[in-house]
Amino acid sequence: MHEQILDLLRSGETDAALQQARVAASATPDDAGAQRMLALALQQAGDDAAARAAIERAIELAPDDPEAHFDLAALLFAERRQDAAQAALGRSIALDPNQFDAYLIQAQLALGRGDLDEAERQRKLAARVDDEHPHLAAIDGMLALRRGDGERAQVILATALQRTPDDPQLLYALGFAYLQLGHLAFAEQAFRKVIERVPAAVNLHALVADLLRQQGRPADAAEAMAPLLADPAKATPGLARLAGELELEANRPQAAIAHLRQALAGKPDDPRVLRAALEAWRRLGDADDARATLDAALATTRESRDLWQARLALEAPGSAGAGEVIERWLSAMPVSVEAHELRMADRILRNDVAGANETAAKILELEPGRYSAELRLFQDLLERDPAAAVARCESLLPQAQDTQSRARIEAWLALAHDRAGQPVQAVSLWQSLHAAQSGQRIAPWTASAARENWPEPGTIDAQSPRTTLLWGAPGSGVERVAGLLAGMLPALRSDRFGPRPPKDPFQRFAAIGELQDGTLAPEQLVSRWREALGERGLPDGQIIDWLPYWDNLLLLALRPHLPSTQLLVVLRDPRDMLLDWLAFGAPLPLALTSATEAARWMSSVLAQVADLHDADLHPHHLLRVDESLDDGIALARQLGEALPANLPIPPKEIGPARFPTGHWRDYRDALADAFALLAPVAVRLGYPAD
Template identity: 50%
Template sequence: MYDPILDALRRGAVADALIAAEALVAERPDDAQALRWLSAAQLQGGQPDAALASIDRAIALAPDNADLHLARAGVLVGSRRPDEAQASLAQATGLDPNQFTAYLVQAQLALGRGDLEEAERLNRLAARVSPDHPQLAAVEGMVTLRRGDADTALKIVSAALQVAPEEVQLRYSLGFIHMALGHWAFAEQAFRGVVERTPGADSLRSLIADLIRRQGRPADAADELVPLVARNNAPALHRYIGHLRLAAGQDEEALASLRIALAGQPRDRDTVLAIIEAWRRLGMQDDARNTLDAALATTPDEHDLWLARLLFEPVGSAEARAVVERWVSAMPQHVPAMEAQMSVLDAAGERDAAEAVARRIVALDPGRASAEQRVVEALFERDPVSAIARVGELADQATEPHHKRSLRSWQAFVRDRAGRYADAAATWAALARELAPTRLPLWTPSGAQGPWPDVAPIPMSSAGRPYPILLWGAPGTVVESIAGVLGAISHRLRGDRFLPNPPVDAFQNYHTPARLLSGELSGEACVAGWRETLANRSEDGGIVDWLPWWDNALLLALRPHLPEALLIIAVRDPRDAFLDWLAFGAPAPLALDDLDAGARWLAQLFDQVADVHEHDLFPSRLIAMDAIKDDAAAVAQALSRALGAQLTEPPSSGARRFPAGHWRHYADVLAGPFAALTPVAVRLGYPEA
């Protein structure tokens, strides 16, 4: 979108750049970046006043965008009048300033478009004209900053300011360098120096306000912006003030600003979301309805406004239905509006009408998930075989492999509901085999049986401090429900071991059990390495470390060197766990290409859990997930009992897994895997059949 402008600027084709930029701004008048590049083209084309006006319009649209303020700094340099440049440079060098100014303006333009080599080259040419001019340091400092060396940039600009403390461009550069270093207060001070020394630089106050916000003073940040409102009544500025007032807890003042922002930009999602929060805090549902109705009267085709309006009616109520009918009337071909209509019809028990809407959606947007699910549900109620066939047709039509696999898995779930258990299992097994090459291999359980080192006394240094919790569950135990609850109510959960950049320690390495048993890795070194990574993962050592694997060989390290830890293990009937793993997968993407081998492996994991529990090998709590896996409040209650502390009960996600005992439907088709799992199921207290 911006490439034609940038390409023309690089080629020096100013006229082409201006034409492209003006066309883009005409098409997208609220695009701050388009205005930024229009400003650059205008400046390069010898229109400094227009350039300054364009960049100020851009800042009005995005007042907290630091890059726009940096661009404005470049415009100010390029906007200097020749006579002003003559006076300042004649005193310093006695040379013709026009050549110097031209080089410097071109260097600023090159810097603005990210061409650091060109900016550096032009700055060297400017230095030949006036080698001691302080503005050279401003360009040099910014080039150095853009190359990632903020400390050196700070030295360059600070030294120049010692010589020319009143030079505004140096203060601009200093402010951006301090920002890069996270020195918010120093950056604020530098930019205030620009405002004090430069008439008309008030737009910089929005950047100063953002720096104040970063220092944890949102109310002061909002106050900083108030003087701008008299000169710049832009909706974006009012939105920004509203956000700051919300952050400061000044909800009534926030609502006042956000009303103005919404009136000026009813299509702006950030404004809509912020004003929803203000109404929610103040409990002003009637005001929300009236204000949104007024906005919809002038902007009836705005999706976000309709969604916001729906938020202020009870779900499934007659009032909500009336809003949806108005939405569909205003946007009759808008699929989300039709989806809302489908939902309210279902809530009212008008099943046939909901299905009819779903079929209209599919006609407009073939394959739309919400509508296809509703159509399949309707078919299932009449004829399960037709529902299965419908999903199969969708899978056949899909061209993207991931989408096709998702539809095949859905078809398996429909088969499960229809009692076609053999077909369902066959589909899941086929999908598991296809995915196996892209999945992690199953780790080899060590079978460690002891003898175990003594559990060390809990160190005195741990007294009164949060203790570490190790969380784990075998595939299919739905341990992720425990992790979800802990993540919702505590900042201590760490799920980074399942992310692309996990901590590098022994708890992440499949080979750790074998190394501990052989003596290649000592228990002390194992825990020491974990503590090293802990420094970047927890401020006080209190952590819930969600482990991707478990082996009892870890007890060789934990018993003597981490006795203050608590191990929480999710458990479930191993046969239900195996079925869940096959159908739903697991948090760690483990390969399951051979069902019998996978079941034997899973049985070994549960045997280790039974060993820990029966012989009290380590401080641990088993959380039985069979009846609570889908109920976040029940999971929180189980954790409360396990930890001896009352935990907050978060809302459930609505996700559902197979009910306890569902494995029995698959007793014949999965007889081999279940035969391997039944002994350990009985050992854990589950019935044999």
Template identity: 50%
Template sequence: MQDQILQALRQNDAGQAVQLAQAWTRDEPGKAEAHRWLALALQQQGQAEAAMEALQQALQLAPDDAQLHLQHAGLLLALRQFDGADEALLRTTGLDPNAFPAYLMQAHLAVGRNDFDEAQRLSTLASRLEPDHPELLTIDGMVALRRGDADRALALLSAASQALPDDTRVLYALGFAYLGKDMLAFAEQAFRRVLALNPKMSSLHGMVVQLALRQGNVEAAAEAMQQALQQPELDVPPMRRLAGELALRSGQPLQALEHLLPLLQSLQGERQVLQLLLMSWQRLGREDEARARLDEALESNDQLHDLWLARLAVEDVGSAGAVAVVERWMAAMPGHLPALEARMRLHDMAGEHEQGEAIAERITTLEPGRVSGESRRVEGLLQRDPAAAVERVQALIAQAPEGHRADLRTWLGEIQDRTGQPEEALRTWMALQTDQASQRLPLPPQAKAPPSWPEMASIDEATRDSGSAPIFLWGAPGSGVERVATGLAAASPVLRSDRYTANPPDDAFQNYNTLQDLASGVLSPERLVERWREHLPARGLESDTVIDWLLWWDNALLWALRPQLPQGRLLLVLRDPRDMLLDWIAYGAAAPLAMTSMAEASQWLVRSLTQIAALHEEDLYPHVLLRIDEIGNDAHAMADLLGRVFGRPMPPAAQLGAPRLPAGHWRRYRDVMGAAFAQLTPVAVRLGYPEE
């Protein structure tokens, strides 16, 4: 439907576009996108007031949609400056090809109807007449923003805002450009400025509330929410839900219930409302009220998955009350797999393993290959017939689509490990590593230690006063550094994991040629640090106080860090090197590094960890060796460890990841990995681990 409407708009057939959009809104009245396109069509037809009404309906349905807010800005422009402008502007440029204002207006309209190619074309035409006009920066910035190029959008719109400081369209778009870079404080400032200049744009209040909340500024969020709810058009369910969340964060669960309870009937299946209600009842100790309210909601609609989950959450885990709720759930929704999975877990909690396995078989009958049922069936086989458990997983691999086999092959190795077959497990894991090697990065190069290092610079008073405190996080494959990063992400807004994404920073820490460039003089130590700093604003950082999770590490980087960044610190994650190698083979690494053979991997790991040992023994740079051997999958233990390192309490992450092989598990593989372990043992001892 969207494509048909866009085609009609491009052909200037506004009537057809309106008819299509109206039909869409009748078919799907609760879909914001339908009302959005109706507003576009009505605006094209010249019905600006009707377009505003349609757009307000879309904003009520999706108050957090950035595209709707940008469209709203464009429609306000249309209401303020012209009516039915398309034909007049076409006539103007037809008569006078040098009519610069007409090109600008056409370009703004093209942005408003999502015709970005046309907007860019018109901007290019206009730039031939007045290449330095700030309005062109605005148009190009809006186009870049809509196309997802946040860096270019931010640069263009920042320049436009300097030239047009009170233009609400520019500030509006600039706010969303800041959001695209996760620069929340700047986005909030931009949106508050828009509201100050144009109080009629009341739908922005909700955005300001959310931005304040995301920054942890509950007081500012409460003030903005109070202003928002005074606007009749904003007293709608999404804003009431947000008000309930804010009340909870402010420690006012009773006030939260006042906002949220009216939403239980209208938004029964909305997970966030249910979660907020559960938290409110729990903090007030009103479990009986929670049961009664949720049961009442289930009487009117017993086919909502999340409503049943909320009702189950009120009962103690594994209790008779939980069993009763799940039995009701299964009766109301026969064959609903999550209900069956809940019953399976309750059977196992009660020690009713045969019944649990029977439910698992029922699950896999309904959906062959479903992880919950298959893993439970394999667990049952492990207790009775380990060989059959292995065969079951092998059969699943054979039946699975090619794209799903890698995880199953990893699991097969785990099952072989648990059945006391380390040689078979190792063969399974190494075969997977070899198969995936061509799709992964080569192992990073490693430099030899120099005869001497450059002097460590002193930290001057200006640096000390600035609070500059960069931290570089790294751990070799198998160290579990990704668990540390997860723990830090739960506690620190300055952790950056973007080196592991599709859009990493383009600096020397990301480049395999850096060691060679430093050695040859192509890259100076000063330039290495300068270039790193230059990329920090685009990573959403206002200073070099950052926890930068590196893709690789080599001591040769100290040629730059010792003289140029003495205030920095390294956070190096460690486990017993022999456990690290085994973990790397079994599970791969956070950095997708290729492993073509065990010998190559072990030799590379020896060289890498030997550098860490030398750095520690010679105290080459401020650092912490973060040993996480005993942490495992315990998020609270990780938070405690990080709290001791940073000297302040750290909140635990929701979870650190799937369980891995425990500390010391390498000893079970002595016979099949003896040569590799013999290479690693000397550096393990240097790092403080036992020889045996």
């Protein structure tokens, strides 16, 4: 609806835009975005006072949202008379269409609705009346800001301030220019000067506090909030929440919970308030106070999903307390699918299979086809009666609503065929599922040719930080190893598999060819890797770096320039790895067109591991997890010896069980050609030929 309102404003249909904005603001009174749209519509309708009230309401709801403050700035700039601006950043003036003020206000209205060309046109009309007026610079600066040119905005506004150094409107705009450029300290100072000159601009205190927080000064930020919190009319739940978060960042949980109680009183179902309050109670070790406070809130706000979730978070999963909270939740919200799902999970933790299945059936009554319930009933059949699991999946396939749902059911069906002793059918389904997705996946890298000549190892510096490179081919279970280490060692980095991976050659398959043809020098690979460590939160260089690929050509860089780095290769019988890749996929979504082609590629990649091991080309450890992948305690023991490191004892169960070791033998006929390709490298790596 927000976009529809903006479209109406741009086309000049102010009355229709205002009507829609009022409906949106009334339907979602706690939505800061809806209040912003209402402010823009009111401003264009000429009701500046109501527009100011709406945008200030938006800031109350989202006090640390720079966009809301930016909109308030645009509105205040429209109230351009200096005497009024000094008192309250201006009030609306009586408009005369033939005066400078009229053009200036029209330019601000156009800025507010995002019509930059119209704003520039109105600015030119204003300049015909008074081309020396400093507030033209405010328009120019804001135009530059809206177009993403913060540097030009800064120059324009700073120059104008040399002529009128105390002008709050110019200071306001300059603060946003600094903010866009990331100059947080300068932005803070600009907004502080506005507050000094216009004490009534109290909403800026929250923006200054957020800038201080971003500079790593949460205690100062909390103090900056004090003027707002001291005024009951301004101390909204949003401000109290922000103050509580700041106190938490300053590690003052007692002060934080005082503010967060106030926020909870006004908005007991605000998920951000609840998260902060739970953290404050955790640090204080006061679970009793947390239970009492949230129970009191639930007495008046019984149908809040977020509030019930927060209350449940105070109980140990599977405990009597957790079960009691879930039942209270269901009593208050009997048709809540989420609450029923939590009851189902609770029953599973208590080994109440019948109760879990009964709850799953209830979920499917409330929402036919719900994934969690269908999965629960499928898993139960898979354990008790694989043939019945096959039949159930086949009955669900015609009901699939879309391609994704059908693929999920076919994956279940393949597992049911596996459990029912039908490998041919399982392989057929797995291959078709991979083939259907191959176009959206990454083509595997091509392994380099074996070589005999390697650079001499560099001198090992005993004082250099410990570095481990972790890698495993698809199906090795490397993701489980990385997940276990992530909870034990802060040096583990899995960011190469996330949305913001480091931009170094270890991230690019193309680096293999670049090393081979000389377009990437070995020392460049290492220097670029080191340069990225600071951005990854590892300035001292100590890291366990989970790599997306491995090729022995990387040794051209590692041997001379990182001689002490250890490569940790996670390994299983290659035939079990291929089967695992077919059935469960891999953390790196590589295209798998057929089992035979996948085996051919895997053989070439693992042959490099065998070469590395046979010739001891670099410090490395083959972490054989055939017997330990489903056993957290055994896996941690292996990792402790390999790294070496003194690791804590994890839970024995660390994830869903994979196929047992040697399961590939059940597929020796269905995957005969693929396994024949893998047999030689399996033997080289120490596994039996059959």
